[in-house]
Amino acid sequence: MIMRNTVILVDQIDRDIAAGHTRYRAIVDATVRRARPVALTALAAILGMIPLARSTFWGPMAITIMGGLAVATVLTLLVVPALYALWFRVRREESIEPSIVPAEPLDSFDRDAVPVRIAAE
Numbered sequence: 001m002i003m004r005n006t007v008i009l010v011d012q013i014d015r016d017i018a019a020g021h022t023r024y025r026a027i028v029d030a031t032v033r034r035a036r037p038v039a040l041t042a043l044a045a046i047l048g049m050i051p052l053a054r055s056t057f058w059g060p061m062a063i064t065i066m067g068g069l070a071v072a073t074v075l076t077l078l079v080v081p082a083l084y085a086l087w088f089r090v091r092r093e094e095s096i097e098p099s100i101v102p103a104e105p106l107d108s109f110d111r112d113a114v115p116v117r118i119a120a121e
Helices: 002-018 023-053 060-088
Strands: none
Touching: 002 023, 002 060, 023 060
8 A cells, every 4th residue: 555655656756747847846746745645545544453453363463554554654755755856866956947937028029010800809
């Protein structure tokens, strides 16, 4: 289950990069978007193990599974994005981009162009 969450997170990062986001921004945004589903999935499994935790026979296994899910969730949400950034050498400075594209200079404006009528006029 946790392995699937990690694969989905890395795939989401790759999709955001393909969509044109900077690599740093894609890592942060994908991790924030995937945090809730990953946490809720792990929490549901952990809460499902609580009835077994009281059992003499199955109790140690249930507690081990609950602890493993909690640790794996933290690893998925904190360590995997950090390792991704480290592996692909993503720097925070590359996220600084001008968000406004500069307009063309006014002297390149074509004054001989024919104005187009808008249907609403």
